[in-house]
Amino acid sequence: MAPAAKKILIADDEPDILEIITYNLQLHGYDVVTAKDGDQAIQKARETNPDLIILDIMMPKKNGIEVCKILRGQPAFDNTLIVFLTALNDELSHVKGLEFGADDFISKPISPKVMVSKVNAFFRRVAKPEDSKAVEVGELRIEPEEYMVYYKGVPISLAKKEFELLNYLASKPGRVFLRNEILNQIWGSEVIVGDRTIDVHIRKIRQKLGVDCITTVKGVGYKFDI
Amino acid sequence: MAPAAKKILIADDEPDILEIITYNLQLHGYDVVTAKDGDQAIQKARETNPDLIILDIMMPKKNGIEVCKILRGQPAFDNTLIVFLTALNDELSHVKGLEFGADDFISKPISPKVMVSKVNAFFRRVAKPEDSKAVEVGELRIEPEEYMVYYKGVPISLAKKEFELLNYLASKPGRVFLRNEILNQIWGSEVIVGDRTIDVHIRKIRQKLGVDCITTVKGVGYKFDI
DNA sequence: TTGGGTTGTTTACACAAAGTTAACATCTGA
DNA sequence: TCAGATGTTAACTTTGTGTAAACAACCCAA
Structure with a gap:
């Protein structure tokens, strides 16, 4: 039995980006859940309890930072990795994001390949012995x-x-x-x-x-x- | 009568070096696994659980030191030997490497023959009683x-x-x-x-x-x- | 070198356990 | 009380494992 696939929640309002990333992550054995706005991201995060959450900063309903803030306020997400998708050089977002407990940033635009290897890296970083x-x-x-x-x-x-x-x-x-x-x-x-x-x-x-x-x-x- | 072959993981981005070393180690009865960059090294280390890991310092994706740092953070590799391949006189790497738990260094360039005897020496040194x-x-x-x-x-x-x-x-x-x-x-x-x-x-x-x-x-x- | 014995691997099939579904019974809270 | 949710049971499907037998690779001794 392989250990259960890592679950990733991706929230972005652009369907194309969502689809490409989803496809590539699935190819590499990840279990992917998507959301198209902030509210949905929060809801799906609760429902699916992902290992990693990738949040676009700019989203309808609630932006990524708000979502992060809300999730970090809940004990259930203490051990969940949260990373932001940001436009290059958006220093302000970086600062705010870190304030609210993001674990890292991914700059857009990004190739699917790079995305996958970054995701792999996240999981390596937190490889839990406590499993x-x-x-x-x-x-x-x-x-x-x-x-x-x-x-x-x-x-x-x-x-x-x-x-x-x-x-x-x-x-x-x-x-x-x-x-x-x-x-x-x-x-x-x-x-x-x-x-x-x-x-x-x-x-x-x-x-x-x-x-x-x-x-x-x-x-x-x-x-x-x- | 011989105990199971010792497994060695070698990570280097130069295919030629990889091939020569692999060939010579296999000749001497070692089970050799190779990786061509840092990420692959980590992945293969997890998959194959080698007895000795030889890491080139300069590699794409992740350099040897990063790989070492990550592996040493995991209990599964507590008893794994990790040695670096370094350019001669690269003192800085030596220092950093030791910091992150390397067991030894091998200076490049090195002849296959010397490499094999060094590897033999490593295993003699740690001849595990548990075997x-x-x-x-x-x-x-x-x-x-x-x-x-x-x-x-x-x-x-x-x-x-x-x-x-x-x-x-x-x-x-x-x-x-x-x-x-x-x-x-x-x-x-x-x-x-x-x-x-x-x-x-x-x-x-x-x-x-x-x-x-x-x-x-x-x-x-x-x-x-x- | 040959040939028999031993070891390792594959194939095919049988079988049992695990997982799922469906149908019905029972419970619980507004 | 009654609808919706859960409990229970048995039948059904799927999956994984056990087993035998055949084959291949290997070793060793005559």
């Missing part, structure tokens, strides 16, 4: 390296999707994950599966663990809580 | 020096690939190894073998040992567990 860190909550221990879960020391083996789902939910105990977020994270943004798929997996996890550590939040999603 | 360390888990003992396995004291002889595979998995009991990781480690990065090859070898190991100490994690890989 494989064990989570321990109460009597429950989740060991990503072993693909195993222990409850009161008793090993419980979950199937791949079950494990990924539990591990995802347990990554932030107490926080509610929307059904959409879960779908995007575990199944990817391209895959389309039915409404009941998540429920069934949740059910299997509850069954295997014996404890109900997953709480349903009706109309919203699920959360891990013990 | 020849017996692994013992439960009733199972793995003796890398003898290429032998003992179960409850009874000697069991495995074929080369079988032994390497078991030894690899047993190096971290409980941890799941992805099929890709296994392929890269046991078969090498260049070799392309079919999907079923791993399974067959796993099967032979299970058969010969009599105990099922290898657990399948469907869709992920295998792990050693007893």
Whole structure:
């Protein structure tokens, strides 16, 4: 199994640019989500929880800097890379952007090739070792390296999707994950599966663990809580 | 009887130099991987997990020092030797390189012969005890020096690939190894073998040992567990 | 050199587990 | 209470793995 593809959200109001960049990033194995204005960028960022967000500065509804400011105000995006697309020599934007927590800048115009290698570079820079860190909550221990879960020391083996789902939910105990977020994270943004798929997996996890550590939040999603 | 070939990654932007060095190192039994720029070096380092990385200082995309800096930031390369190829008397590079965790320098120009003996010297210097360390888990003992396995004291002889595979998995009991990781480690990065090859070898190991100490994690890989 | 044995790889197929869907039951909050 | 959301179950589809058998490469001894 390859590790899940890195997810990138690109927000730009020019459809052509959006399309070219999307195509090239997808070619290199990235999972790409697009937005055509600031509001949409914020919405999609919430829905898909990307690893990297590329924001054009000049956009309708909300400009890139406003979007960045809003996202940086939310704990969910603490570990998300945010970079700006700016016109060359736009010093003012640079200054403002850094103020609001951007991680870097990409100057326009830019070739798709350069864009891809820049994106690769971003991910190298933040290559997280924590991907494989064990989570321990109460009597429950989740060991990503072993693909195993222990409850009161008793090993419980979950199937791949079950494990990924539990591990995802347990990554932030107490926080509610929307059904959409879960779908995007575990199944990817391209895959389309039915409404009941998540429920069934949740059910299997509850069954295997014996404890109900997953709480349903009706109309919203699920959360891990013990 | 020989332990698995040492893997060396060489990054240099001059194809001629790359070819000559590669040829000579291969002659001496090393498994050589090449890269023609900094980005590729990082990528291949991740993919192939070499024992020694030789970096030209002057390279496109990223220079050797940048590459070194990035790799040293990752736990996976803690035990990897990194040496630089530098022009004679390039003191500045030396200083910078050491700062970022290089293990040594090789001055250009250098003859293939000298290169090979230097490489041999590197490996002698770090002759890892773990290569020849017996692994013992439960009733199972793995003796890398003898290429032998003992179960409850009874000697069991495995074929080369079988032994390497078991030894690899047993190096971290409980941890799941992805099929890709296994392929890269046991078969090498260049070799392309079919999907079923791993399974067959796993099967032979299970058969010969009599105990099922290898657990399948469907869709992920295998792990050693007893 | 030859030929048998060993090791490694591929192929083809069977099978079991995982994942998904659909249909229906149940719950919950306005 | 009732509609919408979720839980449950079983059937179905897909995927990945196990296995046997054949083939290829290699080694070694006669």
